[in-house]
Amino acid sequence: MDGLKLHDLRCFDAVATQGSFQAAAGVLHRTHPSVFAAVARLEQQLGLTLFDRGGYRVSLTEEGRLFHGRAQLALRDFEHLQDYAGQLASGEETVLRIVVGDVCPRPKVLGLLSRFFAERPRTRLHLDYEAVSGPVERLMDGEADLVFHRANPSDPHLERIDINEVAFVPVVAPGFLPFDLGPDITPEAMRPFTQCVIRDTARKPSPENFFIIDGAHSCSVPDHMMKKELVLHGLAWGHLPQWLIADELRDGRLVSIAGRHIPGRMETVAAVRRRDKPHGPVAEALWLHLRVEGAL
Template identity: 55%
Template sequence: MQNFTLQEIQCFDAVVREGGFQAAAALLNRSHAAVFAAIAKLEDNLGVALFDRTGYRVALTDAGRSFHRKAQSLIGEMEALQLHARQLAMGEETHLRVILGDACPLNDGLQLLSGFFANCHTTRLDLHFETIGGPCERLLEDEADLILHWIDKSDSRLEWIDLGTHSFVPVVAPGFLPFAPTGSITPEQMRGLTQCIIRDTARVPKLNYYIVEGAPQCTVADHPMRREVILRGMAWGHLPHFMIEEDLRDGRLLSITGEYFPGVEVALVAARRRDRPHGPIANRLWDHIGACAPDLQKR
């Protein structure tokens, strides 16, 4: 077996992803003949057929499928190396894209970031707010460098720093319920009452948190607006405890936490891509968050 080139691997991957030589050639901005020749040379060097060409469209052979799985990791490493080289050539980043999620207390998030960016005048903070699945979707689509939110910790593409947990409590205003506010309220009892929910900013929403199916809904953009709607007796819903602690203590809001509406504990983290290189400013911010994390976890 002879050595193969990275260009041949790129042609091979393009044919697989695009489903044909002509489409792969257009993607790579190369001629059909050049792509065809690269694949033929790759197969010759490997000594195996990667594609079955007997049908109307080319299809991977078993050997081709196996080789492509390995090739994808090589291509990923190459793309990461190219990105790292661009970052080295640029020096320190001119801006960082950070997303505050709805699970992050605004004061804590801004205090954490201001403690860093107050002494980092050459890098602009590009700060956004997203809800529910939006923060992680932006991160995985390379539209954010860092998020302060919750994540799926089983996702190997991500690394994180724990920042503590926050509870979300189902609440109503006094007089909203047509029955006693006890811990044994069922979804059937709540189905006829308006529920206030937050719009998911994910382009492809995948999760449906705390929603009573079939209940009328009032939709808002964030927790402060949801709090105002609930306080005015327009709907019920879940709110973060850090936002309504005084409301609960003073009786402006009533918890209906119980067997069927237990509330939820959310693990707040700072998260970024593990499978992407990060510039010097991003790494210093990461270290800053790591140093501050123990204090945030105590709150």
Template identity: 60%
Template sequence: MHDFTLQELQCFDAVATHGGFEAAAQALHRTHPAVFAAVAKLERRLGIGLFDRTGYRVRLTDEGRAFHARARTLLQEMRSLRRFAAQLALGQESELRVVIGDFCPPRPVLGMLSNFFARYPETRLHLSLEAVGGPVERLLDGEADLIIHGINKRDPALEWIDLGKVRFVPVAAPGLVPKVHTKLRPEQLRSRTQAVIRDTARHSAPQEHFLVEGAHQCTVPDHSTKKEVILQGLAWGHLPGFLVEEELRAGSLVSLAGKHFPGSVEDLVAARRADLPHGPVAQALWNHIQDRRA
């Protein structure tokens, strides 16, 4: 058996992943004959048939399936090594862009960032606050190096560190809603104004959280403003539990949580692009967050 090449492995993986030579060629931006020849050459080098070509679609043989599982591990390590080399070539960054999302508890996160950047005075922190779909959009658009918000954990372009869970509670001032708060139905709140956070995403599909259809809406830029609007009896809405604990205990706000308004629990994470290299300071920040997340 002769040594095989990385290009042959990449072509084999693409055919196995995409289910055919034409689809693999498009994914790799190569010609169909080039991909076919690379896989055939790999099979000759190994002395085994990797694909069953007798059907309409090529399928992995048993040997091909076992080989693919090991090959994917090697290719992942190669991609990781390339990213690491790119990180070394970047040198220490002059700026890092961090976006904090609307339901992030500000005090501990800002304290963590302050502690970290005090150790890297040559790297400027560019900090911005975004809401709803804004943080993830900034990250995917290349306008942020790291976000602290919620993400779609099924997105292969992202990697994350779990920081905790944030409970959202539907609340109102006592005089705004009927006394039987926990049995309210959506139609009973259509005549009341609902406070909602303004989505700062510029081109992503709008996200609608907890909206009562047909209700008048009051849009606000952040949860602190939203809380004040609700405290003044001008609207009702959902707020992070950490922001209203004292008011709920004191009775200046009442919870509307019940069968029809259960609230929610959202994962708060630190997230970054998994498909891009990160410089040494960005990696140090990532490690710092992992160490401090408790």
């Protein structure tokens, strides 16, 4: 196997695919004798007879058929390696690291990303999920190129494109509360009942209080889908994004308890990146794509 040439493998693949040395020579823009010699050299190096040359058209032997399958994989890997090297040489990113936060309206954001990456198959999307203060921490620690989450608009280290307004609604399952529902329910009245909250995934959690009632028993979950299930099953109450529970509110499986004492909250979800860090050409193209197609 020493000295195996890529050229010989390509000639072998062309003959196997095209069915003749002449056709392979035409596809490769080589002469018939050079293709014939390349295949013969490969057979000699491998110690295998790859083609049956006894008929009108050459055909693969059983060994040739098995070897051809592996050879095609090797040639494909080499082409990917060449593309990868060219991408590195051009400065184009091979991976973009994006974090989707817990408040993010996923259908809209995933649609934006799908349309962008469909036109850039050479750059791989590495997508992660973080909650509460986790997304911005990942961004500031250099572990993400872009996050979709809430962010402090006055932070000079960050720039943002507002993507969506998300209303958070305090909800319960029917029959969860032993008293009549109305706009005057107070935090004190809700204190005896288990409140479901999202766990902060940050290594250094934020001290900010997101809807938590002091003194109430709480249970924590990793995301809003799990939180929704707990509330639906009457295990807790909590604030949920309206886009996630629109059907349940409409058909009565969930009931809003929003009022003047527990008003809910409006959050702005934005695409957020570091202002003080350089961005590659694919990241810049994605930023422009979000500014054109995703901005409020």
